[in-house]
Amino acid sequence: MKDIVVNVLEKVLSGKLKKGEIEKFLEVPPQQEMGDFAFPCFALAKIEKKNPLAIATDLSEKIRKNLPKEISGVEVKSAYVNFFIDKKFLAEKVLKEATKKGYGSSKEGNGKKIVIDLSSPNIAKPFGIGHLRSTIIGGSISNIASYLGYKTVKINYLGDWGTQFGKLIVGYNNWGDEKKLKDNPIAHLLELYVRANDEQYEQAARDEFRKLEEGDKKNLALWKKFRDLSLKDFNEIYEFLGVKFDVISGESLYNDKMGPVVNKLEKKGLLKESEGAMVVDLDKEGLGVVLIKKNDGTSLYATRDLTAAIDRFEKYKFNRMIYEVGQEQKLHFKQVFRVLKLLGYDFSDDCVHVAHGLYLGEDGKKFATRKGKTVMMKEVIKETYEIAKKNLLSREAKLSDLDLDHRAHSIALSAIIYGDLKNYRENDVVFDIDKFLEFEGNTGPYLLYAYARASSILRKVKSKKQKVEIFDLSPQETALLTKLQNFPNVVKSAYDQLAPNLIANYSYELAQIFNEFYHAHPVIGSKEEAFRLKLIDAFRNVLKTGLGLLGIDVLEEM
RNA sequence: GCCCGCGUAGCUCAGCCUGGAUAGAGCACUAGCCUUCUAAGUUAGGGGUCGCAGGUUCAAAUCCUGUCGUGGGCGCCA
Numbered sequence: 001m002k003d004i005v006v007n008v009l010e011k012v013l014s015g016k017l018k019k020g021e022i023e024k025f026l027e028v029p030p031q032q033e034m035g036d037f038a039f040p041c042f043a044l045a046k047i048e049k050k051n052p053l054a055i056a057t058d059l060s061e062k063i064r065k066n067l068p069k070e071i072s073g074v075e076v077k078s079a080y081v082n083f084f085i086d087k088k089f090l091a092e093k094v095l096k097e098a099t100k101k102g103y104g105s106s107k108e109g110n111g112k113k114i115v116i117d118l119s120s121p122n123i124a125k126p127f128g129i130g131h132l133r134s135t136i137i138g139g140s141i142s143n144i145a146s147y148l149g150y151k152t153v154k155i156n157y158l159g160d161w162g163t164q165f166g167k168l169i170v171g172y173n174n175w176g177d178e179k180k181l182k183d184n185p186i187a188h189l190l191e192l193y194v195r196a197n198d199e200q201y202e203q204a205a206r207d208e209f210r211k212l213e214e215g216d217k218k219n220l221a222l223w224k225k226f227r228d229l230s231l232k233d234f235n236e237i238y239e240f241l242g243v244k245f246d247v248i249s250g251e252s253l254y255n256d257k258m259g260p261v262v263n264k265l266e267k268k269g270l271l272k273e274s275e276g277a278m279v280v281d282l283d284k285e286g287l288g289v290v291l292i293k294k295n296d297g298t299s300l301y302a303t304r305d306l307t308a309a310i311d312r313f314e315k316y317k318f319n320r321m322i323y324e325v326g327q328e329q330k331l332h333f334k335q336v337f338r339v340l341k342l343l344g345y346d347f348s349d350d351c352v353h354v355a356h357g358l359y360l361g362e363d364g365k366k367f368a369t370r371k372g373k374t375v376m377m378k379e380v381i382k383e384t385y386e387i388a389k390k391n392l393l394s395r396e397a398k399l400s401d402l403d404l405d406h407r408a409h410s411i412a413l414s415a416i417i418y419g420d421l422k423n424y425r426e427n428d429v430v431f432d433i434d435k436f437l438e439f440e441g442n443t444g445p446y447l448l449y450a451y452a453r454a455s456s457i458l459r460k461v462k463s464k465k466q467k468v469e470i471f472d473l474s475p476q477e478t479a480l481l482t483k484l485q486n487f488p489n490v491v492k493s494a495y496d497q498l499a500p501n502l503i504a505n506y507s508y509e510l511a512q513i514f515n516e517f518y519h520a521h522p523v524i525g526s527k528e529e530a531f532r533l534k535l536i537d538a539f540r541n542v543l544k545t546g547l548g549l550l551g552i553d554v555l556e557e558m
Numbered sequence: 559g560c561c562c563g564c565g566u567a568g569c570u571c572a573g574c575c576u577g578g579a580u581a582g583a584g585c586a587c588u589a590g591c592c593u594u595c596u597a598a599g600u601u602a603g604g605g606g607u608c609g610c611a612g613g614u615u616c617a618a619a620u621c622c623u624g625u626c627g628u629g630g631g632c633g634c635c636a
Contacts, residue, residue, distance in 0.1 A: 024576080027578080029579075030579065030580085031579085031580090034579075038578095038579085040578060040579085042578075042616060042617070043616095045616075046616070052616080077579075078579060079578095079579085079616095080578090080579070122636070159636055161636095162635070162636060163634085163635060163636085164635065164636075167635095206634090251636085274633070275633070275634080276634085277633060277634050279633065279634095286560090286561070287561095288561090288631095288632055288633080289632090289633050290633085291633045291634055293634085294633090294634040295634065296634085298634090300633090300634070300635085300636090301635075301636050304636095326630095327562085327563070327630075327631090328630055328631060329631085329636080330561095330562065330563090330630090330631070331561080331562080331631055331632065332631090332636085355563095357563085357564090357630095358629080358630070360629075364628075364629070365629075365630095366629075366630070391598075395596090395598085411598090422571080422572080422584095423570095423571065423572085424571090424572075424573095426563080426564095427563085427564070427571085428563080428564070428629070428630085429570085429571085430569095430570070430571095432569095432570075434585095435570075435585095438584090438585075439598050440584085440585085440598055440599090441583085441584040441585065441598090442571085442572095442583060442584040442585090443584080443598085445598055446584095446598070446599085448598085449596080449598050449599075450599085452596070452598095453595080453596055453599080456595065456596060457595050458595095459595095460595060461595090497575075501572080505572065505573090505583090508572095508583080508584095509583090512583090515599060515600070516600080518595085518599080518600090519591095519599075519600050519601085520600095522594065522595070523595060524594090524595055525594090525595090557596085558596080558598080
């Protein structure tokens with residue numbers, strides 16, 4: 001579509017601008033009345049030292065003489081040449097392409113592998129809102145990459161090692177309660193952690209962690225117990241979200257594999273002693289100091305991440321590795337990537353930290369688990385599900401329990417996933433539970449509803465085989481076609497920018513346009529029935545695909 | 559103190575990468591639309607000096623500099 005316009009312009013400009021430049025300048029006008037494409041003449045005016053309006057007028061006249069059949073007209077408006085694509089041509093093209101399965105997919109990633117580190121909650125702590133973001137965003141990025149042909153490996157890298165386990169063990173040894181642990185493991189573990197997270201237990205905690213790292217049987221058994229209980233709890237959330245991982249790993253995996261890495265750092269002369277600890281000094285590069293070993297010899301976060309990165313590269317030979325982790329860890333990843341590079345691992349150039357912003361409390365500040373201040377994701381999910389169920393029942397639908405559960409689940413899921421993904425991932429968001437419970441307006445359920453209504457029309461059609469005839473298009477029909485046409489570009493941008501919100505925003509706009517169409521035109525029984533049915537079919541296909549890339553399942557009825 | 563974000567309508571956010579035509583949504587508020595394909599919908603309306611000040615440009619919410627406000631990070635947490 002765009003190339004038709006570019007070609008005409010290239011011909012008419014006779015070498016004044018290169019093809020790539022023309023393509024770069026060409027834009028989509030803000031209003032439908034301004035056509036489908038617009039070429040601004042300011043840049044050309046500068047080169048030619050002429051009045052831009054005169055250039056636009058001159059250009060448009062030349063174009064009219066060379067008008068291809070796919071373009072129905074050109075107009076000049078304030079130094080822009082506006083192109084109008086022939087509506088019939090547009091309709092035929094879009095209906096043909098957008099109804100296909102796999103519309104917008106590509107082969108650009110064929111033969112390439114991407115490792116994605118996502119979710120990665122900490123054991124013995126509640127699954128927080130931050131991990132939810134990582135799970136949702138990482139999952140969506142993985143979907144998008146797969147759609148473009150990349151092979152993806154999703155790794156859930158659990159925070160299952162570190163000094164916090166020393167604290168937990170101290171807490172358990174002092175105040176552990178088996179009954180509480182059985183009834184509500186996460187809550188009790190959190191309680192123990194918060195209680196032991198006090199200066200007076202600092203040394204005891206570090207001792208217990210050192211024992212754990214040295215392989216103390218009793219501590220190891222406790223650690224395993226905490227890990228199993230937590231994982232069981234997390235799995236309920238993953239099941240609800242419909243997220244599956246290719247690998248469930250964790251920092252503990254590298255407990256006995258860090259030696260070689262530390263040795264290599266030493267051999268390269270990167271390691272130095274500082275205040276009793278071993279560090280890599282990146283201060284000169286403005287990246288501060290990376291702690292490799294504490295003064296008691298135990299490992300740290302960075303040590304384990306370095307080891308894990310090397311291990312993953314050897315195992316997967318990835319073309320790219322994405323860490324979907326909160327933005328507060330920006331410095332940490334910069335440090336890790338830099339140290340890898342210094343060690344001679346060039347794959348560090350293919351590692352990227354896809355940061356997400358923080359969810360802030362009502363006070364505008366970060367939630368801190370350390371102070372026991374957190375949002376329990378499980379509760380939020382549960383509540384959203386219950387509200388969805390209540391709403392369904394109030395609409396006097398006679399549903400079987402199975403159907404009710406299925407619909408409530410999809411609706412709640414869409415509210416939660418879309419509620420997160422509609423925001424640009426790197427910006428902070430104020431957490432408000434009501435946002436997830438809101439089903440009207442710019443929300444997931446709005447999208448599902450538009451889809452369900454479209455499906456409903458198709459379901460009610462009796463005779464389906466009519467020849468598609470295209471009459472004059474209404475503004476709503478044109479808008480829908482134009483929007484559908486743009487889907488492949490959106491998918492591509494979403495991947496290039498690793499920004500699923502582009503697909504979320506697009507889906508919302510698409511649903512809005514559909515709703516306008518729905519209200520403006522009767523479908524069944526109209527003389528345009530065949531065309532409109534096909535248009536609805538295309539809409540359903542695109543919306544379903546887009547939502548699928550976000551991780552949302554559609555409902556045929558709701 | 560140093561480093562990195564953010565500041566757009568009463569509230570919550572898009573738009574900024576890649577500068578262009580009257581700055582968009584949702585919520586809330588006001589007034590309409592269900593004897594026709596699902597009203598979780600739709601139509602219309604009020605509401606903005608895009609934090610502030612400079613700069614670059616034919617053109618700045620968008621790029622650059624400064625400044626104020628705010629959040630995050632900065633050696634023995636992850």
